[in-house]
Amino acid sequence: xxxxxxxxxxxxxxxxxxxxxxxxxxxxxxxxxxxxxxxxxxxxxxxxxxxxxxxxxxxxxxxxxxxxxxxxxxxxxxxxxxxxxxxxxxxxxxxxxxxxxxxxxxxxxxxxxxxxxxxxxxxxxxxxxxxxxxxxxxxxxxxxxxxxxxxxxxxxxxxxxxxxxxxxxxxxxxxxxxxxxxxxxxxxxxxxxxxxxxxxxxxxxxxxxxxxxxxxxxxxxxxxxxxxxxxxxxxxxxxxxxxxxxx
Amino acid sequence: xxxxxxxxxxxxxxxxxxxxxxxxxxxxxxxxxxxxxxxxxxxxxxxxxxxxxxxxxxxxxxxxxxxxxxxxxxxxxxxxxxxxxxxxxxxxxxxxxxxxxxxxxxxxxxxxxxxxxxxxxxxxxxxxxxxxxxxxxxxxxxxxxxxxxxxx
Ligand code: SF4
Ligand code: SF4
Numbered sequence: 001x002x003x004x005x006x007x008x009x010x011x012x013x014x015x016x017x018x019x020x021x022x023x024x025x026x027x028x029x030x031x032x033x034x035x036x037x038x039x040x041x042x043x044x045x046x047x048x049x050x051x052x053x054x055x056x057x058x059x060x061x062x063x064x065x066x067x068x069x070x071x072x073x074x075x076x077x078x079x080x081x082x083x084x085x086x087x088x089x090x091x092x093x094x095x096x097x098x099x100x101x102x103x104x105x106x107x108x109x110x111x112x113x114x115x116x117x118x119x120x121x122x123x124x125x126x127x128x129x130x131x132x133x134x135x136x137x138x139x140x141x142x143x144x145x146x147x148x149x150x151x152x153x154x155x156x157x158x159x160x161x162x163x164x165x166x167x168x169x170x171x172x173x174x175x176x177x178x179x180x181x182x183x184x185x186x187x188x189x190x191x192x193x194x195x196x197x198x199x200x201x202x203x204x205x206x207x208x209x210x211x212x213x214x215x216x217x218x219x220x221x222x223x224x225x226x227x228x229x230x231x232x233x234x235x236x237x238x239x240x241x242x243x244x245x246x247x
Numbered sequence: 248x249x250x251x252x253x254x255x256x257x258x259x260x261x262x263x264x265x266x267x268x269x270x271x272x273x274x275x276x277x278x279x280x281x282x283x284x285x286x287x288x289x290x291x292x293x294x295x296x297x298x299x300x301x302x303x304x305x306x307x308x309x310x311x312x313x314x315x316x317x318x319x320x321x322x323x324x325x326x327x328x329x330x331x332x333x334x335x336x337x338x339x340x341x342x343x344x345x346x347x348x349x350x351x352x353x354x355x356x357x358x359x360x361x362x363x364x365x366x367x368x369x370x371x372x373x374x375x376x377x378x379x380x381x382x383x384x385x386x387x388x389x390x391x392x393x394x395x396x397x398x399x
Binding site: 040042043044045046128130131132136138139140163164166167168169170172173174175176177185189190 | 310311312314315316317318319320321326329363364365366368369370
């Protein structure tokens, strides 16, 4: 965003390469396995040896495609409504460069900052960063003050205004607390990709790669090594866990 | 005067005896104890008496471990309690006053706010990753599953 790179050509070539890295194993026609390498036994705590991250290629992100958002809503039990008081963990943005009219589309979500302002300002300790870099709200102690919503530069957080029923048992959420993308921590902890990433892969766009940025062998590390990527608002020095290509 | 004092003492003793009796034999005094539906499992993960007294501490400890550290053992997890104790009738632990959690807590007038956020019913358990284990060993750096997403 702040680095005006002409990455269209580069980006595409990069993509083919990234595709080659990512398409690790074909189990059956049309079924691919993607890269989360760390399996952690349930009794073991998340470790700072791992830093979960996501790389999103805006050049591959389909115009008008909303599959990541739909998958997120289903996984986390969100209504999918877009009113000012409705929860969104991930949203699709269309960005237009007014100087040359170039339009591109990208999903925006909690960036899982290494130095998260939401955690800095939280008066109760409810906003927290897990050892493996996933930023969460501990709803047991969140008092709903919404400081974190104001502090977040990416508008990634939502406040739950209404009573919620029929939650997904794996994703407890309720009125009076702030919430945001969790990288589908319940799935990551059993070695699966976040729901959005799986949905994007399933529809063939393959615009998102998820994995451990500390593991040089992971698909995301290899992609980050070989292609230029950008942090949104890198000037803030938050060292985001979500990186973009082609913006 | 002395006779009145004696009489009062006697009355107090009788009252005290009655109260003791009522406490040790509540049914005889007409107090209904909550009846609890039996869990689906063979037996609880801890001794029943221990659970009665300490379940809240176990749950709270486990909640912090899971939430803050990502420890996901199942022994003291609320989700597992619910899976075992959900009522046959309502499918829930707190939908009606007879359901497992609600039965005791309404009896002792303790309001639970667990259910503001947590589901009271067991959900569909995550699909096991069929056939992935051997593959995982073979291509470990690039692994996991997009099978759930792909098969939709
Ligand atoms: S993007 Fe916002 S909510 Fe997410 S970690 Fe950064 S400051 Fe916190
Ligand atoms: S709303 Fe909750 S998580 Fe956010 S700053 Fe306040 S107490 Fe912390």
